[in-house]
Amino acid sequence: MKAEIITIGDEILIGQIVDTNSAWMAEQLNLNGIEVYQVTSVHDDHEHILRAFADAESRADLILITGGLGPTKDDITKKALCDYFQCGMHRDEKTLQQVIERLSKRNVTINQLNKDQALVPDVCTVLQNSNGTAPGMWFEKDDTIFVSMPGVPFEMQGIMVEEVLPRLRKNGKLKSIYHQTVLVYGIPESMLAEQLDEWESALPSFVKLAYLPNQLMIRLRLSAYGNDMEELKALVDQKVRELEQLIPNNIFGYNNDTISGITGKLLQKTGSFVATAESCTGGNIAHLYTEIPGSSAYFRGGVVAYSNEVKMAALGVKPETLEAHGAVSRETALEMVQGVKKALNTDYGIATTGIAGPDGGSADKPVGTVWIAVSGKQETVVERFVFHHNRERNIQRSSQTALNMLRQLLISEMKSELK
């Protein structure tokens, strides 16, 4: 089954809001084995909407429409639907009762605009909106299903979950589908593609691989469509294990994992705590930990040592070290990581010192130069990197790289403990 999504409203086209509705609906449909063929965002314009309906019908079996409903929108979508299906409107009594109940709860006296929300095209099946006053509407034309929903995200989501998906399931329109996403770090996309080329071309036709790179990592998404869920699950999981064999050192997690979250789980396993000593990353690593609920179980705190005074006062970095090697150096990074472990009494530490840019670079220490040190119960690792991005991305890359170094240290220490 092929679906299309039509969002109606100027907000998206003037860039005032990001179209999160389409992403949510597309994900729901894909999770249920329905391929989304196109997403179209159109103006609050009658003719334009009718054209979008016709175009979509020529390509898709299921058309989900959001927006352009409700009093302030002048119910432009409803009028377009009546035109498209050549029918009139009538008042749906059940909907009217719900509008009255909902508004009286909020002590709002009902007016004509509210009453008109209960007007629905004659040929539609009304879908309950348990979160608002504008109902959803279900149309069937030949073999195509049209569904119109309000644009308010939680109202649309309620109607999708409570009404639309159950109906599609009942009509046997939902295929089985299984996804796994493998998170890859520390290898350029082109190199990864080369390494996986053979493996990828050997994938069965009903298994799709998507490369989803962002600034921090590459997400490899495996999707299998079919009828036997168990079979799909077994196959995709096996393919994931094959990937683990092919790029053992680049996979750091799965699905919605983050590097900070993964190190957090490893720390919790061993009952250890980590502390951060950040110069160039300026608190971003601490932020990446503390944005995780429950991170106080393994993140004790940190020092943002943005000036040399703080490096010395709070972390015990020696003046001679700063004098001899400078703040951006192996020696300073090492003293920072040892200092923060001592000061905050933790088994693990992360330290960063570098030049995020745009200024402050020199010939031997160009902008983007970062020294990162991570230290654990036995090992301490320090490494130099040179990132070639703008300030914001250099900070993000440095933070993720430092977290990944801690991840690798934690794993190697756990392995050596198992010996």
Place this chain on the structure above:
Amino acid sequence: MKAEIITIGDEILIGQIVDTNSAWMAEQLNLNGIEVYQVTSVHDDHEHILRAFADAESRADLILITGGLGPTKDDITKKALCDYFQCGMHRDEKTLQQVIERLSKRNVTINQLNKDQALVPDVCTVLQNSNGTAPGMWFEKDDTIFVSMPGVPFEMQGIMVEEVLPRLRKNGKLKSIYHQTVLVYGIPESMLAEQLDEWESALPSFVKLAYLPNQLMIRLRLSAYGNDMEELKALVDQKVRELEQLIPNNIFGYNNDTISGITGKLLQKTGSFVATAESCTGGNIAHLYTEIPGSSAYFRGGVVAYSNEVKMAALGVKPETLEAHGAVSRETALEMVQGVKKALNTDYGIATTGIAGPDGGSADKPVGTVWIAVSGKQETVVERFVFHHNRERNIQRSSQTALNMLRQLLISEMKSELK
């Protein structure tokens, strides 16, 4: 001039990513007086892409295309463009050189996939991509302009700002337009709308006011379209001064100002430094400072005191205080802010301690409870807030509120010094 946006790639259609590119491009085009008629997201499918091109050409004068470029995308967009404009491809030497330079910087050995990135359709003008390896491409067909850009947001944004918008301006495709954005904080949108109602309805027809609320503030954007730039500028600037009269206490900045940046400028003026002591905001405030180039001129550093141990060891918070009042209390916030000023030797300090959630709340200290203290040369202010959002937003709101408290403190101290 009418524009359409076409995004190519399955990521959006499988709901893996939200289409932020279209919102960003739509905003840029609107800022330059170009109306966006439709946004279309299509599959990595040759026929489908060609159809989208033709449909868009039938409606628009400017067609912006993102995605479907790059090694693993099999450059499907490039092939479609060659078909559409009936031309072949050739290697662009300048682009190839840039690809080689960029990859060698990252010590990546160039492979065939990388080389192919320098292949471009014969009839296009190559647009420099200063942030990546896939170039932008500019086509003109009759009176319609097609621009193809990679889908990676910061690469697309760079090409738009450095290449596309300047060319449109040069070709006289951009109307004269003047914007000023006033940043408003600490007043609900509905109340603001009420206060500005009369003033807004008195605006001349060629001046548009847009409310652009986000999680942290409301951006009021004044846009004037016309022919005489000087006239537009004078009028909009006057309207901004009127706004300053109407809501003197809620305007904290203009255009791209951030609260952290504004406090930074004020600190620099007075030659002072600030330090942060963060519990519930977990380093986010330090991050908001250190992401600003040159912030070392006024931000000395901070302590992320996520555990009581750190509050005591690094900030000198008394055990009795934590015992008697708890970590989330006026008394702890005050000792934290005094402690960090002392430890990091600064005139100004910010301290936050609270419950970001989702867990950890109680009857008298519900989730979202935050104590914020700011301290300066003369004054110290401490205040309790209860935010009703999820963890991420509570952290952001707490950070922005703390920075705004410092801003107000700085202003009041500067005023008192002028007396």
